[in-house]
Amino acid sequence: MVWRHDNEMQRMLRDSIDAHVSANHSTDRVRECREMSAGFDLQEWKSMAELGWTGVLLSEESGGTGLPLSESLPLAEVIGRNLFPEPFVASAIIAATILNAAYSKAFQVIAEPLVDGSRVITLAFQERPSMKSVAEPSVTCKGGKLNGTKLFVPAWSDITDLLVTCVLDEKLAIVFVPGNAEGLVASPTKMSDGSLMTTLKFSGVAIEPENILLQGQTALDALNLAIANGTLALCAQMEGLATAAFDITVDYMKNRVQFNQPIADFQANRFVMVDLNGEIELGGASWRQALIDLEKNGFEAAHVSISAAKARCSEMVLGVTKASIQYHGGIGFTEDADIGLYLKAALRLSSWLGGAAYHRAAAYDMYREGQVDAGK
Amino acid sequence: MLENNHKDMSVLSDDEFRMKFRNWLETTYPDEWKNPVVFRLHGAEETRWLRMLYDGGFRCPGWPRKYGGMGLGLRKQLIYHEELERIGAARNVDTGATLLGATIIRHGTDAQKQKYLPEVLNGDCLWCQGFSEPNAGSDLASLKTTAVLDGDEYVINGTKIWTTMAPFSHKIFLLARTDMNAPRPQQGISMLIVDDMKQEGMIVRSITNLNGEAEFAQVFFDDVRIPATNVIYKVNKGWDVAKAMLGDERIFIGSPSLANQTFTVLEELISQMGKETDELFKAEVAKAFCDLNDLRALFAQVCDAAIRGVADGKTYSTIKVQASETFKRISDTLINVAQEYGASVGHPDLDGFEKDILAFFLIARPSTIYGGASEVQKTIIARDIFGPLAKR
Numbered sequence: 001m002v003w004r005h006d007n008e009m010q011r012m013l014r015d016s017i018d019a020h021v022s023a024n025h026s027t028d029r030v031r032e033c034r035e036m037s038a039g040f041d042l043q044e045w046k047s048m049a050e051l052g053w054t055g056v057l058l059s060e061e062s063g064g065t066g067l068p069l070s071e072s073l074p075l076a077e078v079i080g081r082n083l084f085p086e087p088f089v090a091s092a093i094i095a096a097t098i099l100n101a102a103y104s105k106a107f108q109v110i111a112e113p114l115v116d117g118s119r120v121i122t123l124a125f126q127e128r129p130s131m132k133s134v135a136e137p138s139v140t141c142k143g144g145k146l147n148g149t150k151l152f153v154p155a156w157s158d159i160t161d162l163l164v165t166c167v168l169d170e171k172l173a174i175v176f177v178p179g180n181a182e183g184l185v186a187s188p189t190k191m192s193d194g195s196l197m198t199t200l201k202f203s204g205v206a207i208e209p210e211n212i213l214l215q216g217q218t219a220l221d222a223l224n225l226a227i228a229n230g231t232l233a234l235c236a237q238m239e240g241l242a243t244a245a246f247d248i249t250v251d252y253m254k255n256r257v258q259f260n261q262p263i264a265d266f267q268a269n270r271f272v273m274v275d276l277n278g279e280i281e282l283g284g285a286s287w288r289q290a291l292i293d294l295e296k297n298g299f300e301a302a303h304v305s306i307s308a309a310k311a312r313c314s315e316m317v318l319g320v321t322k323a324s325i326q327y328h329g330g331i332g333f334t335e336d337a338d339i340g341l342y343l344k345a346a347l348r349l350s351s352w353l354g355g356a357a358y359h360r361a362a363a364y365d366m367y368r369e370g371q372v373d374a375g376k
Numbered sequence: 377m378l379e380n381n382h383k384d385m386s387v388l389s390d391d392e393f394r395m396k397f398r399n400w401l402e403t404t405y406p407d408e409w410k411n412p413v414v415f416r417l418h419g420a421e422e423t424r425w426l427r428m429l430y431d432g433g434f435r436c437p438g439w440p441r442k443y444g445g446m447g448l449g450l451r452k453q454l455i456y457h458e459e460l461e462r463i464g465a466a467r468n469v470d471t472g473a474t475l476l477g478a479t480i481i482r483h484g485t486d487a488q489k490q491k492y493l494p495e496v497l498n499g500d501c502l503w504c505q506g507f508s509e510p511n512a513g514s515d516l517a518s519l520k521t522t523a524v525l526d527g528d529e530y531v532i533n534g535t536k537i538w539t540t541m542a543p544f545s546h547k548i549f550l551l552a553r554t555d556m557n558a559p560r561p562q563q564g565i566s567m568l569i570v571d572d573m574k575q576e577g578m579i580v581r582s583i584t585n586l587n588g589e590a591e592f593a594q595v596f597f598d599d600v601r602i603p604a605t606n607v608i609y610k611v612n613k614g615w616d617v618a619k620a621m622l623g624d625e626r627i628f629i630g631s632p633s634l635a636n637q638t639f640t641v642l643e644e645l646i647s648q649m650g651k652e653t654d655e656l657f658k659a660e661v662a663k664a665f666c667d668l669n670d671l672r673a674l675f676a677q678v679c680d681a682a683i684r685g686v687a688d689g690k691t692y693s694t695i696k697v698q699a700s701e702t703f704k705r706i707s708d709t710l711i712n713v714a715q716e717y718g719a720s721v722g723h724p725d726l727d728g729f730e731k732d733i734l735a736f737f738l739i740a741r742p743s744t745i746y747g748g749a750s751e752v753q754k755t756i757i758a759r760d761i762f763g764p765l766a767k768r
C-alpha cells in the first residue's frame with residue numbers, strides 16, 4: 001500500500017484525527033453508541049465540530065473550512081478505520097455539498113449549526129431500494145406543502161434537520177425541513193451497525209419560501225454532486241474499515257496456534273488474505289482514480305468510475321470482514337469479539353447508496369451509454 | 377561512441393513527446409502489423425521493427441542517452457507504451473533491451489557495454505533468457521546447469537527450458553552453477569553469456585505451445601565453451617544480478633494492456649452477436665468491465681508511486697498478479713459469451729468478425745505462470761503481510 005500518499009494538508013488532517021481518536025475513542029465507545037437512541041453520540045458530534053470536521057467541506061462563506069473533497073477524505077478513512085458511528089458522510093459530506101450549492105440562502109440558519117455541531121443535517125432523497133431515478137422524486141411541494149415519503153434516510157436524531165428532494169412546479173427542488181416540523185412522522189429502523197435508517201412521511205409539511213434552497217438544474221447538479229461526493233467518501237470509509245479488520249485479523253492469525261503452528265502459516269489462509277489485500281488495493285486505487293476524475297471532469301464524466309469504485313469497495317469490505325470472522329474461529333461469532341463490529345458496519349456501508357451488484361451494472365450501463373453518445 | 381545522436385526527447389513536455397511519438401508511429405508503423413491476431417513479432421520481423429525504432433530515434437526509452445537510449449523518465453516511458461498500444465502495435469519481447477541491456481548498463485564492464493549495447497540498439501542482435509530448467513522453475517535456485525572454469529574459458533553443461541524466442545535469437549544469457557560447494561543454493565550461481573546460439577555444443581529444440589506457436593524452446597549445452605570474461609557482474613553473484621534485473625521496468629509486466637485488448641475484442645464480439653442486452657451475460661460482462669477499470673486505476677496509482685520512487689516489491693507483485701489474473705478472467709468471459717463459437721479454431725464463423733478469440737483465451741493461460749507464477753508472487757506478498765513462517 002505504499003502508493004497511498006498524503007499531501008501536506010491531508011497529513012496534517014490525519015495527524016489531528018489520529019490524536020483525537022487515540023485520546024477519545026475505542027471500540028467500547030462504539031458499543032456504547034449502539035445503545036444510544038440515535039445510534040451515535042451527540043456530544044462527540046460536538047467535539048468533532050470543534051475540531052472542524054463537520055464543516056470540513058462547507059465553503060468558507062458558510063463558516064466552514066472549504067477543503068476540496070480529496071483533502072477531506074482522510075477523515076472518512078479514519079472514521080471507517082475506527083468505526084466512528086457519527087454521521088460524518090451523511091452530514092458533513094452529502095448534506096454539506098447541497099448546502100454549498102445553496103449557500104447564499106442557507107448560510108446562517110442551516111449551515112452554522114452544522115459547523116458548530118449543534119445540529120445534524122441529512123439529505124432525504126431515496127424513495128425505493130435503488131439509486132436509479134433519484135432525480136425524479138414522487139414527493140411534491142405544492143402550495144407551500146410537502147407531501148410524500150422518503151426511505152433509507154440516515155443520521156436521524158433529536159437534533160437532525162432535513163434537506164428533502166421533491167418536485168416543485170414540475171421541477172426538481174431541494175427544500176429545508178426542520179426535524180421537528182409539524183406533519184413529519186419519522187419511523188427509524190435500527191441497522192446492523194447500530195445506526196438508524198429512517199422512513200420519513202411528510203403530510204402537508206409547511207415549506208416557507210426561504211426554505212426552498214435549490215430548484216431546477218442547480219438542484220439536479222447539487223444532488224448529483226452530493227451523491228458522487230458521498231459515494232466516494234463512503235468508499236474511503238470502507239477502505240479504512242477493511243484495512244482495520246484486515247490488520248486485526250492478520251494479527252490474530254499470527255498469534256493463534258493450532259496443529260503446533262500459527263494459523264497464519266497455512267498457505268491456503270495466507271493466499272486468501274493476499275487476495276483480499278489485492279481487493280483492498282484495487283478498491284483504494286479505484287476510488288482514488290474516480291476522485292481524480294470527479295475533481296477534474298465533473299460528476300457526469302466520473303459517473304462510471306465512481307460506480308465501479310463503489311462496486312469494488314462494497315464487495316471488498318464484505319469480503320474482508322467475512323474472512324475476518326472465519327479466521328477468528330468460534331470467538332469471531334461472539335458478541336464480545338470486536339471483529340464482529342466490523343462485519344456489521346461493513347454490511348451497512350456496503351449497501352448504503354447502492355451495493356456491488358447495482359453499481360457494477362450501473363457502471364457498465366453508463367459506460368455503454370457514453371459509447372453510444374460518442375457514436376461508437 | 378555509444379551516445380545517442382538524436383535530439384534529447386526527455387526535455388520535451390509530456391504532451392509534446394506524446395504527439396511526436398504518435399506522429400512518427402502514424403506515418404511509420406506498418407499497417408500489416410496493426411492489431412495483430414498474432415501477438416508478437418519474431419526474428420527478422422522483430423529486427424526490422426527495432427531497426428525502424430532505432431533510425432527514428434525511438435529505441436530503448438529507459439536506457440540512459442550515453443548508452444544510446446532515449447534517457448526517458450518513467451512517466452514518458454509510460455506514454456511511450458500508451459502510444460504503442462494506441463496504434464495497435466504488435467508486442468515484441470525485446471529481451472535484449474529490457475533485461476540484458478539494462479543489466480549490462482548497471483553491472484557490465486566497459487568492454488561488455490561497447491560490445492553488446494550497440495547491436496541491441498540497432499536490432500541486429502536478439503537475445504533470449506536462459507533461467508528456467510526442467511527441474512528448476514519456481515524454485516529457480518535449485519538449477520543444475522554447470523559452468524566449470526578451464527583455463528580462460530568456462531565449459532557449460534546442462535539444459536534450459538521454456539526459453540522464449542530461443543529459435544530466433546542470436547545470443548543467450550543464462551544462470552549456471554559455478555561453485556558446486558556453496559552452502560546455500562542461491563550462492564555459487566553466475567550469470568553468463570553465450571555469444572552464439574549456433575556455436576558448438578548448443579542445441580535448440582523448439583517447443584510448440586498450446587496456441588500452436590513454436591516460440592519457446594529447450595536449449596541444451598554440451599561442453600559449450602565461452603570466454604571467462606563472459607560473466608555479468610561477479611562470479612558466484614548471479615543470483616543477486618538476476619533478482620535486480622528488472623528495475624522500475626518491472627512495472628510494465630503489470631500493464632493492463634492485454635486485459636484491455638481482450639475487453640475490446642469482447643465488446644466487438646458482443647455487438648457482432650447482438651448480445652448487448654442479453655441478461656444471461658450482462659453481469660459477467662459488467663464484472664469484466666469493472667475489473668478492467670480497477671486494474672487501470674491500480675496501475676495508474678502504482679505508476680505514480682514508481683515515478684516518486686516509492687513502489688516496493690510487494691506492490692510490483694500485486695500489480696503483476698492483478699494484471700495477469702484480470703487478463704485471464706476477461707478472456708474467460710470472452711469464451712463464455714461466444715458460447716458455441718468459443719472453441720472455434722481461428723476466428724469464429726461470424727460475419728465481419730476476424731478476431732481469434734480462442735487465441736486470446738489460450739495466450740492468457742501462461743500469464744500467471746511466467747515472470748513468477750501467481751502462487752509465487754502471492755508467497756512474496758504473504759511474507760510481507762505476515763512476516764516469515766514461524767516454523768523453519
Ligand SMILES: Cc1cc2nc3c(=O)[nH]c(=O)nc-3n(C[C@H](O)[C@H](O)[C@H](O)COP(=O)(O)OP(=O)(O)OC[C@H]3O[C@@H](n4cnc5c(N)ncnc54)[C@H](O)[C@@H]3O)c2cc1C
Nearest residue numbers: 505506507508513514515538539540742745746747749751
Ligand atoms: C510462455 C512462457 C514463457 C517463458 N519464457 C521463459 C524464458 O524466456 N526464460 C526462462 O528462463 N523461463 C521462461 N519461462 C519459464 C517460467 O519462468 C516458469 O514456467 C515458471 O517459473 C514456473 O516454473 P515451472 O514451469 O517449472 O512450474 P513449477 O515451478 O513446477 O510450478 C508449477 C505450478 O506450481 C505452483 N507453485 C509453484 N511454486 C509454488 C509455491 N511456492 N506455492 C504454491 N504453489 C506453487 C504454481 O501454480 C505453478 O504454476 C516461460 C514460461 C512460459 C509459460
